[in-house]
Amino acid sequence: MNSSLKIFIGLEIHIHLKTESKMFCPCSAHYGDEPNTNICPICLGYPGTLPLLNERAIEHGYLVARALGCRLSNRISFARKNYFYPDMPKNYQISQHNHPVGIGGTIEVDFNDLGAKRIRIHNVHLEEDAGKMIHANDATLLDYNRAGYPLLEIVTEPDLSRGEEAELFLRDFQRLVRYLKVSDGNMEEGSMKCDANISINLPGRGLGTKVELKNMNSPRFVRLALGYEIERQSKLFNSGGEIVQETRLWNENRDITLPMRRKETPDDYRYFPEPDMPSFVSNAAFLKRIENQLVELPLAKKRRLQSEYDLKVEQAEFIHNDIAMVTLFEDTVKSGASARNVAAWLSSDVRKLLNRDKRTLADTPLNASRFSSLLTLVDQGRISGKIAKNVLKDIFSEDADPESIVEKKGWFQISDPNELGKIVDQVVSQNPDVIEIISGGDSKQKSWLMGEIMRVSNGKAAPELAKKILDERIG
Amino acid sequence: MEQDEWAVTAELAALKLSEGEKKRLVKQAEQMRKLYLSMSSAVVDNLEPTTHASVVKNRVRKDEVKPFKDVDTLLDASNELDDRFFLIPNVL
Amino acid sequence: MPPVKQLWFSALNKPHVRDKYVQRVREIDKKIGSFLSFKLEEQDWTALGRKPLGGVPVAVKDNIAVRGRKLTCGSRILENFVAPYTATAIRRLENAGALVVGKTNMDEFGMGSSNEHSALGRTSNPWDLQRVPGGSSGGSAAAVAAGLVPLAVGSDTGGSVRQPANFCGIYGFKPTYGSISRYGLTAYASSLEVIGLFAVDIRLLETAFETMHAEDEFDQSSFSTNISGSEVKKIAMLDIDPGMLETPVAEAYTQAAQILRERGYVVEKVNLVTLKFVIPSYYTIANAEASANLARFDGIRYGSGSGYSQNPINLIKEARSRGFGDEVKLRILLGTYVLRSGFKDQYYIKAQRVRTLIRKELGVLLRNYPLLLMPVFPTQAFLRADSEMDNYKQRLSDIFTCLANLAGLPALSVPIGINRGLPTGVQFVAPAFGEKSLFDIARGFSEVFPVQFPPGALEIERMR
Structure with a gap:
């Protein structure tokens, strides 16, 4: 790769908005139903039907545009994008052209070792999804359940310059839409899609010939496809070859990009204003509602976790990755737990359990009140740290409160001096040889005896008290 | 030249025209196109285009699901079905 | 309650009259060809009696959806298509007791002024079977003119209600854009068109309009407002180059102005530059809007397909090429x-700007005059396949009607008697929501020129 070349990467990201119903009709926008069950005359493009704009979709659109620092449009309107394809019932897509929800934003993204960078947003606009085509041998099956799902498209300026940046941008954007609760943002499941534009040129010469990349089903594939393309185009550029303006598809089996089959007639979408819906004007009350839904964004959150709670970078990185984790963290800390302690638990034990079960926090029975009572039990010396790990596992598996788990399993610490004294005496009397060594001056063996006490007590011996009694017994 | 533009237009409109249709329709289309060009004498550069006949208040629908009751008639209306799928020849 | 409603209700309330009525409609319509389908369904006649339009048979243009009935739009591509839902406007009529008895012939997808562009049948003008009924809602107009129904529904994109009403000698009403829901009206040009009405009687027309006028959750461009009408004293009359109009049409136009003056109105000639x-x-x-609105007809989900094709794009092209007419x-x-x-920029955007210009000029005019008097069409009903009236000339002749569509204004075409054996008439255009002025002025004219029926028309009052 020629390092003196300048690389311009822009992304076009589509997210499915989390609404109950479709963008322009009251059919369910639920995933995974039987084929062609969530359909009606409107989303099948029947004669005489008209689009019925979904209020929540507009709100979601404005919210994302606001979070990306866009200029919010006072008036939004829709346009028809015309092209024929069997998955699109009207053979035009209702999209936004001249008056999208937001224009011209910027968002700061932390590229870790590469530093933070501000990425400009070209525009944010609403549109509808098409149906799904399933290719069999000599036939194609059409399922229109997805036709008319609300989509939000975010178009960035070509401000990214490496595949790694694109991947990190996407991961940050996924967090953003999840923080805002507007989308699942899941590329693998199709609730988020990303196409990329890439061009290379000599510095100072502006953009080069644009190549569009499609069919990348995860942020990782976006990085790999861009990496491949940078290599390919740089080689071509340096050897004086011609870079063709085209669309290329990422082939995830071969780890390469391949040109898409070209059409005989070039596209001409013939945009014109959708006459079936009046413009939507955002008044003060509407904008206030949007403002109220705005939350602290992921990067700000990460930075605050570090500065306000003094967390380590990796801890803050891990916690801010999941908005449910952030909420659990902050709520638990609010109830009096030590922030570093909470962070340590989350980024080790809780994380391990989540990985083991392949679950996300939101799907588990762990909540702030359970978490904070677990930590209180430890702080009050009523259970040991080791027992606490087992209690956590039981919370996950049994969906029960820590107190009742500890109660049921008889896991409270033995802190009665008499009861504990008997255990210490038992251990001392069973290990005369060790006592002898200790008397000989090797006090290190005391910890071995402590281990025995813990073992005999099934881990329930209150460590401080046990140590005190042991010291008394062996002088 | 004229024929070419109308051929591209027909392609965009997903219309396949027979030779006879091409002759008939292109002639009429050109006649209308020339009529359209008579608008060039209208001085309207400072005017906003009218896209709707009336400007009215915001109209939106609450985000609520109301399933269509007669989904199966929508399937029955199709020319070819495979189970619950609409069926068409393979997209290459 | 309108007497016409009473007349029809009391006749059809009797089972034997109903049978006779159906038989007579079939007989007459063999010659006229107004209906593509006709069926009088069973009803609870006791309940109908109490409703404002109870028992009034209504014909509906075949581009408007009525659940369970065909919705052909006069096209091959929808020849066997059955609507799975009912248009809001029709549902409202039905709730008021009106009976949809049939679907009427039309120029394919509303594109035409003669009904000659229907792929599914020929409709004749009840006044002269050699002549066209006008279009595109020609079937609805002919059905009303032949006395088969007192009320019919059509759609007016550029004059498709007013022009056939004019050709057939009945009232043809285009309401303010958006005042009647378009849900269920197969779209041709969405920003221009509106569902309209044909009637033999102004009071019946008014009742039907009041019934249909409402904001609809299924049409976000629809709205409800108080239908008003200011007191009319001054009426603008479009000054027209006499060469533009056929003699009977010019005579009707002059006569209308004269009647208005006799009735105390000030009629002033105006120009529209x-x-x-x-x-x-x-x-x-x-046409721009139509190109997108008609894109959905591809034979995949519904409508006539093309059978087998090696790929979907060809499949779509085949279906459209076979399914659409010239x-x-x-x-x-x-x-x-x-x-x-x-x-x-040169065509579409320019046209939209020109539309703004036209609306402005008309807006200024209608601030000074609460009504504008205009011809409907330069000619009376013309002959079928008239070489004097080719397709191009027909399109040019929409000049007086499509003005109201560009501006979204209400307009009513009013019959002015029979001249040389054919109906003539004029139209009035009012400011938005000024429907009441239109009905008032037409009521006045009806005293001088009531709707006349051609020989051989169905006379419900004789069926007892």
């Missing part, structure tokens, strides 16, 4: 063309 841009602007916009193809081509990149 933008009139010459009306046709190019209208057709540019209408006029529809032409308008789709033109509409596609004016939206193409490179041409869009």
Whole structure:
């Protein structure tokens, strides 16, 4: 790769908005139903039907545009994008052209070792999804359940310059839409899609010939496809070859990009204003509602976790990755737990359990009140740290409160001096040889005896008290 | 030249025209196109285009699901079905 | 309650009259060809008696959805298509007791002024079977004119209600854009069109309009408002080059002005300098919208398909090429063309700006005059396949009607008697929501020129 070349990467990201119903009709926008069950005359493009704009979709659109620092449009309107394809019932897509929800934003993204960078947003606009085509041998099956799902498209300026940046941008954007609760943002499941534009040129010469990349089903594939393309185009550029303006598809089996089959007639979408819906004007009350839904964004959150709670970078990185984790963290800390302690638990034990079960926090029975009572039990010396790990596992598996788990399993610490004294005496009397060594001056063996006490007590011996009694017994 | 533009237009409109249709329709289309060009004498550069006949208040629908009751008639209306799928020849 | 309603209800309330009525309709319509389908369904006649339109049979243009009935739009591509839902406007009529008895013939997808562009049948003018009923809602107009129904529903994109009403000698009403829901009306040019009405009687027309007028959750461009009408003293009369009108039409036009003056109105001649841009602007916009509105007809989900094709794009092209007639193809081509990149500014955007100009001029005019008197069409009903009236000339002749569509204004065409054996008439245009002024002025005219029926028309009052 020629390092003196300048690389311009822009992304076009589509997210499915989390609404109950479709963008322009009251059919369910639920995933995974039987084929062609969530359909009606409107989303099948029947004669005489008209689009019925979904209020929540507009709100979601404005919210994302606001979070990306866009200029919010006072008036939004829709346009028809015309092209024929069997998955699109009207053979035009209702999209936004001249008056999208937001224009011209910027968002700061932390590229870790590469530093933070501000990425400009070209525009944010609403549109509808098409149906799904399933290719069999000599036939194609059409399922229109997805036709008319609300989509939000975010178009960035070509401000990214490496595949790694694109991947990190996407991961940050996924967090953003999840923080805002507007989308699942899941590329693998199709609730988020990303196409990329890439061009290379000599510095100072502006953009080069644009190549569009499609069919990348995860942020990782976006990085790999861009990496491949940078290599390919740089080689071509340096050897004086011609870079063709085209669309290329990422082939995830071969780890390469391949040109898409070209059409005989070039596209001409013939945009014109959708006459079936009046413009939507955002008044003060509407904008206030949007403002109220705005939350602290992921990067700000990460930075605050570090500065306000003094967390380590990796801890803050891990916690801010999941908005449910952030909420659990902050709520638990609010109830009096030590922030570093909470962070340590989350980024080790809780994380391990989540990985083991392949679950996300939101799907588990762990909540702030359970978490904070677990930590209180430890702080009050009523259970040991080791027992606490087992209690956590039981919370996950049994969906029960820590107190009742500890109660049921008889896991409270033995802190009665008499009861504990008997255990210490038992251990001392069973290990005369060790006592002898200790008397000989090797006090290190005391910890071995402590281990025995813990073992005999099934881990329930209150460590401080046990140590005190042991010291008394062996002088 | 004229024929070419109308051929591209027909392609965009997903219309396949027979030779006879091409002759008939292109002639009429050109006649209308020339009529359209008579608008060039209208001085309207400072005017906003009218896209709707009336400007009215915001109209939106609450985000609520109301399933269509007669989904199966929508399937029955199709020319070819495979189970619950609409069926068409393979997209290459 | 309108007497016409009473007349029809009391006749059809009797089972034996109903049978006779159906038989007579079939007989007459063999010659006229107004209906594509006709069926009088069983009803609870006791309940109907109490409803404002109870027992009034209504014919509906076949581009408006009535659940369980065919919705052909006069096209091959929808020849066997059955609507799975009912248009809001029709549902409201039915709730008021009106009976949809049939679907009427029309120019394919509303594209035409003669009904000659229907792929599914021929409709004749009840006044002269050699002549066209007008279009595109020609079937609805002919059905009313032949006395088969007192009320019919059509759609008016550029005059498709007013012109056939004029040709057939009945009232033809185009309401303010958006005042009747378009849900269920197969779209031709969405920003221009509205569901309209044909009637033999102004009071019946008014009742039907009040019934249909409402904001609809299924049409976000619909709205409800108080239908008003200011007191009319001054009426503007479009000053027209006499050469533009056929003699009987010019005579009716002059006569209308004279009657108005006799009745104490001040009638002043006015000019519209933008009139010459009306046709190019209208057709540019209408066809552009049509090119997208008709894209959905591809034979995949519904409608006539093409059988087998080696790929879906060919499948779509085959279905469309077989399913559409010449006029529809032409308008789709033109509409596609004016939206193409490179041409869009010069044609489509220009037309939209011109539309603004036309609206402005008309707006100023209607601030000074609460009504505008205009001809409906330059000729009376013309002969079928008239070489004097080719398709191009027909399109040019929409000049007086499509003005109201460009501006979204209400307009009513009113019969002015029979001249040389054929109906004549004029139209009035009012400011938005000024429907009441239209009905009032037409009521006045009805005293002088009540609707007349051609020989052989169905006379419900004789069926007892």
